[in-house]
Amino acid sequence: MRSVAAIVGALLFLAVAGPLLAPHDPTAINIPGRLSPPTSEYLLGTDILGRDILSRLLYGARWSLGLAFLISLIGLCAGTLIGLLAALGGKLTDWAAMRATDTFLAFPDLVAAVVIAGLLGSGTWSLIFALSVTGWMRYARVARGIGLSLRTRGYVIQAKLAGLNHWSVARWHYLPWLLPTLTVVWTGMFARAILGISALGFLGFGVQPPMPEWGTMLLDARIHLRSTPLQMIWPGLAVVISVLVINLAGDILRDTVATEGDHA
């Protein structure tokens, strides 16, 4: 558990403090010094406009990791709420919530996000909206599944008989049971959000230039693939390492939850 917290904490630290560590202004254009190879001043070299690639990567963490954290959190809240509504509510609520889930799952989520972000106009807000709206369904299914299995537990029935309202039952008797599994789902969705943000950025529908975001940096690098092939390595590597690290955290978390579940 501690290692998971450390991993997620480190990524968030990078998102918050990354810009402070940056040696240069990530948007400062320096045409004479453009396409510089790595030097002691520009550790990873400069891009086509002479901007420091290392600084852009560090600033990019704010978008790529920070936004992914935000998006996966929105999905967690919305999905859990919908799943609990389905589990606790009547048959009609359950039916409506599950058909809504099916509908949003009826479409490859990245394609849906591309269409939504594209039609709403490129920009950070439509990016957040597009990835959140396509990223809550897994939480909802998990929350509903566990919720349904809890419904017939003795203490839940007793709590209801004692006159506790739906919200209190959900808060005190469902949520503690849901959280471990939902956290495992959340790590997967955090990784998905990182990939989604950079994919939309790469297609030009995400965070807009000159803001440094890893996907948009790749888009830039693709154009100059032949002249400066090394430029595309860094942002891609940043995405891959972040996703790997989060998946690792998810695996550790899954094992912990599974073992604790055995004792319960």
Next chain:
Amino acid sequence: MITSLIGLILRAAVVLAGTALITFTLLWNAPGDPAQAIAMARFDALLTQDIINQVREEAGLDAGFWTAFITWVGPLLTLDFGQSSVTGRDVWPDLLTAIGYVTPLAVGGLAIGLALSFSLAIVATRRPGGLLDRFAIAVASLGTAIPAYWLGLLLILLFAVHLAWLPAMGARTPSHIILPALTLGLGVAASLTRIIRSGILEARDQPFLSAIRRRGVSPKDISRDHIAPHAAIPVVTVFGLELAFLLEGVVMVEVIFGRPGLGTFLVNAIEARDFPQVQAVVVLTALIFVTVNLIIDVIYRIIDPRIGGRNA
């Protein structure tokens, strides 16, 4: 069986209706005046407010949301996608051209992905927990973390720029498909390997197998009659996921390699705000996706009679 089949079909219909409603809500709320966009596309310069209003009326855009929705959804029920608002040409022929490009890419990617992941999973499960097994899992985990657009760029860098063995951009010759299909296939393989691996392991672990073995049934017959069907269940599930992966993959891969196809068609349509083209892709994708998942659900019930009853 019949009632659950009808239930499944009804559910698919509800999902499609929901998709249509969401799509229209999106088009309705998209920024910019769609009437003006259509008018600009059709008449180019010399736009007067009269022309815009006329277009608005023609397209049924000045009615309320629900009236406009009904007018909009009617032709779609017969798969009539209308004309592009940019070129004024019928959407279908251009869409068919795109499908013609995307099909070999998707089939090639899937074939590469299935071949790679099955061989990797079979080799890995020969000795579970062994060196090869752990290696296969590590490769697959790494693969799922590599986004298609980066993998594609790396392959271009290696095979097209550095070694100059293969062409990268466009789709002029048959060899232009190799790198895109490889990019897609490697992604498919990474996402499939772990699932197939655990499918095989789980199938081998079934408690009744030892009973059957003790009865003297040959290992070959056991593999065919008992392990294979069990291992097939996760593979069938995965086909639904794979389809999603393929559709997402082709969008990225086509853009990276500058290849015409469904993804390029969609991205260009979005950039040009060509709503009829965008909605054609959306409706078609949803239709394919829902149909395939419906078929998967039915196959499920046939290969595993335990599934059915109340499933979510």
